Amino acid sequence: MDEQRFLEYVQSGGQVETTDRMPDDYRSKLVKFIEMHGNSELMGVLPEREWILRAPTLQRKLALTAKVQDEVGHSQLIYRVVEDLGKPREQCLADLISGKSKFHNVFHYPTKTWGDVGVIAWLVDAAAIISQKALLKCSYAPYARIMKKICWEESFHILHGRDVVLTMMNGTDEQRELVQEALNRWWGPLMQFHGNPISKEDDPMYIWRIKSQGNEEARQQFLDGYVPQIWELGLTVPDPKLRKSDDGVWEYSEPDWDELKHVVTGHGPKTQERLEFRRKFLEQEAWVRSVVLAEAA
């Protein structure tokens, strides 16, 4: 199949399997996109991990631990897909810790208080599930298939996050303040999360139908679904320009695209510390891998 016919095939809703022939550009775009997703799942547990020992109740500690296990499980599933496309997991991990490959902007920031834990699980996971649900229609079928399980598990995380936030909003003034402060901290990164509003027709990931929607479409969906839920709790969204226009489109202040670029290229407030953590553990656990592989051989 030549590249033009392949393009028409995926653009008309056709799906591709691992053993099918595919253009090199499609394969490399897939690897780049899916690998970044896998990296994000793996790095995304670190901000929450910091709170396992400080969780306010045993129930919360268990729920947070389970969420961390889910996300690491997702990264395993996703790296498997990347591996079948030709890039081994060891190489993905090596590129991650050397800073060669990227992970999502929201995982480069600190988790200051328990309020952040609630806002991350509720709103960061909500933003993520919007992107992931759109991937259920990805032209690469093995990726689309695992997304079903991932979306199913993410839905628990949103519940967990919402429960944390609601509990705090029903608590003392101090607890309510922690949620508001966390929302203030996370709003900027959340608005940057779905990427700059380039037209989907100019987005190579959309052209190949790796993504099935444009960046702005995803952000509008997020605002439409969650701003009313934020407002009804008496929380304030830290953007004076935020409003829904008469034609149903959300207006907002321009997100800080320079910050997004700066953060995902390795300059976020927690980027280096978290990569160092991954480096340390890969090194520390090398003996486990060598023992296990030697025994299996």
Add this chain to the structure above:
Amino acid sequence: MIFEVFRQEKKGAAFAHAGSVEAPDATFAHAYAHEQYGRRQESEALWVVPRDAIHEVHDFHDELHQTYHRVDGYPLKEKLRLARERAGGTAKSVDALSAGGG
């Protein structure tokens, strides 16, 4: 090694492909599959199969249009209309039979 995992959602259901796990041997593969595909009790049972043991068969052609072994080989609508016409007024419709028969 790569192991493909098939899961049965409930008793009596067919096993369907769920995904794959990478493991150094079968024992690890079982443990990983158990965690990855069953820790929320979402599976009744799993089949964990080395990828090498799976043989894909495809290319199903139908040059001779053998429609006689498929439902689309039996378009009855037109024939039924003709048969009903020939039967004319002598046959009662199903509706009339059930309404009159009580």
